[in-house]
Amino acid sequence: xxxxxxxxxxxxxxxxxxxxxxxxxxxxxxxxxxxxxxxxxxxxxxxxxxxxxxxxxxxxxxxxxxxxxxxxxxxxxxxxxxxxxxxxxxxxxxxxxxxxxxxxxxxxxxxxxxxxxxxxxxxxxxxxxxxxxxxxxxxxxxxxxxxxxxxxxxxxxxxxxxxxxxxxxxxxxxxxxxxxxxxxxxxxxxxxxxxxxxxxxxxxxxxxxxxxxxxxxxxxxxxxxxxxxxxxxxxxxxxxxxxxxxxxxxxxxxxxxxxxxxxxxxxxxxxxxxxxxxxxxxxxxxxxxxxxxxxxxxxxxxxxxxxxxxxxxxxxxxxxxxxxxxxxxxxxxxxxxxxxxxxxxxxxxxxxxxxxxxxxxxxxxxxxxxxxxxxxxxxxx
Numbered sequence: 592x593x594x595x596x597x598x599x600x601x602x603x604x605x606x607x608x609x610x611x612x613x614x615x616x617x618x619x620x621x622x623x624x625x626x627x628x629x630x631x632x633x634x635x636x637x638x639x640x641x642x643x644x645x646x647x648x649x650x651x652x653x654x655x656x657x658x659x660x661x662x663x664x665x666x667x668x669x670x671x672x673x674x675x676x677x678x679x680x681x682x683x684x685x686x687x688x689x690x691x692x693x694x695x696x697x698x699x700x701x702x703x704x705x706x707x708x709x710x711x712x713x714x715x716x717x718x719x720x721x722x723x724x725x726x727x728x729x730x731x732x733x734x735x736x737x738x739x740x741x742x743x744x745x746x747x748x749x750x751x752x753x754x755x756x757x758x759x760x761x762x763x764x765x766x767x768x769x770x771x772x773x774x775x776x777x778x779x780x781x782x783x784x785x786x787x788x789x790x791x792x793x794x795x796x797x798x799x800x801x802x803x804x805x806x807x808x809x810x811x812x813x814x815x816x817x818x819x820x821x822x823x824x825x826x827x828x829x830x831x832x833x834x835x836x837x838x839x840x841x842x843x844x845x846x847x848x849x850x851x852x853x854x855x856x857x858x859x860x861x862x863x864x865x866x867x868x869x870x871x872x873x874x875x876x877x878x879x880x881x882x883x884x885x886x887x888x889x890x891x892x893x894x895x896x897x898x899x900x901x902x903x904x905x906x907x908x909x910x911x912x913x914x915x916x917x918x919x920x921x922x923x924x925x926x927x928x929x930x931x932x933x934x935x936x937x938x939x940x941x942x943x944x945x946x947x948x949x950x951x952x953x954x955x956x957x958x959x960x961x962x963x964x965x966x967x968x969x970x971x972x
Contacts, residue, residue, distance in 0.1 A: 657745030790822035
C-alpha cells in the first residue's frame with residue numbers, strides 16, 4: 592500500500608508538471624488533490640490516509656518460498672541411497688486490516704513412489720485484539736513443546752538436517768499430534784520480568800480409527816469429542832534467549848475394534864538461544880488409558896537435547912534423542928525403543944542458503960542399529 596501511495600503521488604506530480612493548471616486554486620493544489628480528480632475511490636482513500644477495511648484497495652498476498660534437496664545413505668535393509676527433493680513450502684501471509692490477518696503454508700512433497708503430494712499444512716485467520724489476546728481459527732501447528740511451533744516446514748530455519756524423531760510429522764511416522772484443526776488463543780500474562788505467556792487450543796484431534804486414515808482430521812472428526820491443549824511459557828527479562836514452558840494435551844481416541852483410549856500428553860522444555868549458542872531440551876510423557884477394567888495403562892517417555900555453537904558461517908551441532916514405547920501400547924506397538932546420537936555441521940553458503948551434513952546412529956530394541964548420512968541444501972526464496 593505504501594508503494595502504491597508513492598506511485599500515485601509520483602504520477603500526480605508528473606501530470607501536474609506537464610499540464611498547466613486551469614484555475615488558481617488548481618495551481619496551488621498539492622499533488623494529492625490533483626490525483627484525486629482522476630483516481631478511483633479506493634486510490635483516493637489510500638492517498639487521504641483512510642484505513643477502513645471496506646475502503647482500502649484490499650489485501651495483498653506476501654509469498655515466501657522454502658525448499659531443500661537431500662542425499663541420504665543408510666544401512667537399513669531394503670533402503671537405497673538416493674537424491675531426493677524435500678518439501679516445497681509456500682508460506683503465504685496477508686494483512687486484511689489492522690487486527691485481522693491470514694497465515695497459510697502450502698506444501699508440495701515428493702513421495703516414495705516418485706509422485707508429488709499437495710497439502711495445506713496451515714491455514715489460519717487471526718484476530719489480534721491486543722498483546723493479551725490473539726485468536727486464530729483453522730489448521731495450525733499444535734503448541735506441544737517448543738520445536739513444533741519454532742520450526743515449521745522450512746528446513747532452512749532449523750539447525751539440523753532433520754527433526755527429532757519425537758517431533759517428526761505424522762506423515763513421517765511421528766507419534767505426536769503436531770497438526771490440528773480448530774481454534775486457539777494466545778497472549779501475554781501480566782507478570783513483569785517473568786514474561787509469562789499462555790496458550791489454549793481446541794480441535795478435532797488425531798485420527799486413530801485405522802492406520803490407513805489421514806492422521807490430521809481436516810474436514811471430518813471420527814468422534815464427537817474434541818482435543819484440547821493448554822500451555823504456559825516464560826521468557827524472563829533477566830536472561831535474554833531463555834525460554835521455559837509446559838503444556839498438557841488431552842484427547843479421546845476411538846480406534847476400530849478396540850476400546851476407546853484416553854490420551855494425555857505432558858510436555859516441558861528449557862531453551863536457550865543466542866547469536867552464538869543454541870541449546871534445546873525437551874521432554875514428553877504420553878499416557879494411554881483404554882476404557883474398561885481390563886485395559887492396562889501404558890506410558891511412552893521421550894526426550895532430546897541439542898547443542899550448537901556458531902563459528903562465523905559454520906555451526907557444528909550435537910543431538911541425542913530417546914523414545915521408548917511399550918509393545919503393549921495399542922497405538923505405538925511398532926515404535927519400540929529408539930535412541931542415539933546425531934553429529935552435524937551447518938554452513939551458511941549465503942544469507943538465504945545453507946549446506947548441512949549430518950550423521951545419525953539409532954539403536955533399536957531387538958533390532959540392529961541404523962546408521963544414516965544426510966547431506967542437505969536448504970534455501971529460501
